[in-house]
Amino acid sequence: MYSREKQLTIRHDIFRWLDQKLDRGQYEYTREELSSYEYDGIRLPLLDRGRGIRNPATFSATLSIMTSLKSPYNDVLDTSTFVKYDYRSNGSSDNLKLKAALFGQDPLIYFEALRRGVYAAHYPVYVVADDPTAEVFTIAMDEALRFFGDPATMSVDQRRYAERTVKARLHQPAFRAKVMHAYSDACAICSLRHLELLDAAHIIADHEATGFASVTNGLALCKIHHAAYDRNLLGISPDYRVHIDNDLLDEVDGPMLRHGLQDMHGRALNLPHRKSELPSADALAIRFEQFAA
Ligand SMILES: [Zn+2]
Incomplete structure (x- = not known):
């Protein structure tokens, strides 16, 4: 297991790696490309083939999740401000690493499937709540949102503020990807x-x-x-x-x-x-x- 410091260093290196592609105008990533990331000459795939979560053995907390967008809070918040992520049914270590990401507030990547094998990347995103009864985690899709904590305990004003501040930025990766592909x-x-x-x-x-x-x-x-x-x-x-x-x-x-x-x-x-x-x-x-x- 890497030290926590090294894990954070690698996470930020991954964000830079994705940023550089973004700066060159790239807006979507294939599974192959996301599997080619290397740190210090060691390959570290950013997603796990056939699974909706990436938990490298060398990481104590989740590195990335991948799912379709759905939110339990769409009556109050924009549908993708917070994303619901169900407990893994046969992956107790996966769930523990998601809990670790919540407690440590580790930044993760959320890969949104655009087409088969093609993804938009949202990062950094944060696990902000864990509901063991409903067996669901809540993911904040924007850095600013995590300071509000669990959306279930937000005041109406906080919810409005959260919705307003993040709405414009939130959709950018997927919006750009969909528009560029269409044209x-x-x-x-x-x-x-x-x-x-x-x-x-x-x-x-x-x-x-x-x-x-x-x-x-x-x-x-x-x-x-x-x-x-x-x-x-x-x-x-x-x-x-x-x-x-x-x-x-x-x-x-x-x-x-x-x-x-x-x-x-x-x-x-x-x-x-x-x-x-x-x-x-x-x-x-x-x-x-x-x-x-
Ligand atoms: Zn033109």
Whole structure:
């Protein structure tokens, strides 16, 4: 068994390893890639084949969990703010290591399955409650949330605060992954294919009441088109056409303005192949009103 200090050092090294991929624009991970992580030349798979939990023999507390998102608190909190994680039915040592993660407040990784063998990574997440009667753990999906402890004992104000502070950040890994996949890793306006230069943009901002982290409220946009869209220099009508602001169309400047923006006027959006992933015409209409105004 590694010392607690070494375990924490490795956890943080794993977060850096994932951060570096994120910085290069990567948004999802295959099982093979997650099994290739090494620390000090020793391979340490981040998930366990065929199991929903990863408890390395060298770790006293759980390293990662992997399951579909479901929350027992969805009447009060956003469905994925806290995630319910059932006791392992035939894994008492697994349950002990989850309890150890609760007592030690060790940061873990939550792998959310996107497709078969492909995952989004949420980290760090924390075990914040253990209900031995219901045989269920509660996982806080955001670092800020763990300071509130068990959501069952939160006041109404604390719950509201928790919901508000984490909502926008929470969905990011899965939202980005789903949007990029739907748009085949290309800007919906100019077709640029460079993950480092692509964002998953919200049609309706996530922090607004009507904003939601569904792929139908998203668009894959390059940095310049994302910024232009957010500032209403560029609009997208519900019939999936690109519109450039009138004043901007009259300006005379260099190639970025001319080719990057003015030439996009009137273009049809590159759309996802699957109908269920098409951008919501209602959401586009609401945003297009703001642009037209
Ligand atoms: Zn673009």
